[in-house]
Amino acid sequence: MTKLDAKDIKKVYWRNIFGLQWGWNYERMQGLGYSWVMMPVLKKLYGDKPDEMKKALKTHLGYFNTSQPMSHLIIGADIGIEEATGMQDEEAIVGLKTGLMGPLAGVGDTLFLAIYRTIIFSIAAYMALSGSPVGLLLPVVGGILLLVLRYWFTGVGYKQGARLATEFAEQMKTLTNAASILGLSVVGALIPSVITYTLDLKYTMGKVTLNAQDMLNQIMPGLLPLGIVLLSYWLLGKKSMNSTKLIFVLIALGMVLGNLTNIVNGIAGLF
């Protein structure tokens, strides 16, 4: 059997970080990219075996979709299997890919999309709002660290093989739970800080002016933002609702809230 060297693994890594999603499409998603990422290894292993090459190309063009950072574990393990047994055990390779892509997508999206992005970009955005572009370095530094982590993932997958890559994914679940605690604390904190709408409604009765927002604040600060978030959360739980529809609901709500003073005055004018 042909042996792979460190150079081949590096080539696959570079292709993986850049090109896994270039050919992303609704039919096979990352399938086209997966075959491109694997190509340096395929060329080396099956370059002079046309039948195996055809089989490998067909297999790797198949449906595939997972979290980008976690894809390195699967691709690493896939390389390990093919180096050892080639395309003899096609089912094991397909089983590895389809078996791991779902669970790893869940872990990876939670860690690297939901939690990581929310924290990094909320801090960067607050720095930018106060006029400082320095915060823009945060995602860059974080992104480079992630690329290092992804390099390490490739090695873990390749060296430890399918079984240990699966176990590693299991261990990641503890980390994901811990990160979810961090993520949810930040999500809670974002509600009163990011949603900046305040009611601009004043009733004047004789000498007393009642400010609607002050009254809400006396019940609880951040009550209105929390209410809007809980409404959105509830709506998203509905089957017929998705995030794009929710945007339209919120824009409609904004149309009402933005013109509340005029609307209230208009209604008051009727009487």
Add this chain to the structure above:
Amino acid sequence: MVSIVVIFALSLYVAIAVLDQISIQIGPYSPIFGGAVTGLIMGDLKTGLIVGATLQLMTLGVATYGGATVPDFLTGSIMGTAYAIIAGKGAEYGIGLAVPIGLLLTQLDILARMANMFFQHRADHFAAEGNYRGVERQNIWGMVPWILSRVIPVVVGLVFGQAVVNAINTFIPAWFMMGLKAAGMILPAMGIAILMRYLPLKSYWPFFIIGFVLMAYFSKTFSILGVALLGLAAAGVYMMNANKTQPAAPAPKPAAKADPSDLYADEEVEVND
């Protein structure tokens, strides 16, 4: 009139940004970069930063989980900033426009992802022949629809920039712009609600409440970073307990665990800077 140099520079930027979005995600793909870079190129960094940062906060939590299409807030941010600068009406004007533009451009993202099915089928054709170089080329071609789906609206939007701004100023009533402004302020609720659906809120809701209370009642003394550090401490306590309750775990487990958690700690240090 927007100069040709600006149009070229922003087209180049958005092409890089969309490739960043589908690969290494190091920054240019984010609305905050979109606003800042546009502002820089058009000579008003401050407006760009405000439009970009606001768009970013509006869309926290909105991500392409599982490859789903989400509104193109990057291009929205670029165009919103550009129109705000052309019109000279301040960041709020741009923020109001960025959301509908992003929504509208969702369609082009879908179109690009559909167009790539063509290259997938060509790859199948080459694969059957065992022509691996042909297969390779198709993935590279796949970049073209992605790039076009972002560059075309930016070029068209900028070439007709002045006309678009004039039309907006003439035909869009004030109440509508007021409504858009308020909508912009409450839109972050969507991203937050998506995150609440996505993260295990039902298991760890106490931490959600703690985070909310800290910023709702003590916003003068606390910051998001402060809450994040407290959350990190709570996550650390959870990890310690999780490790304790699994004494029968095989030997390599704790070692393997140490690395990712260390990395997370590192990230927080960067955040501190």
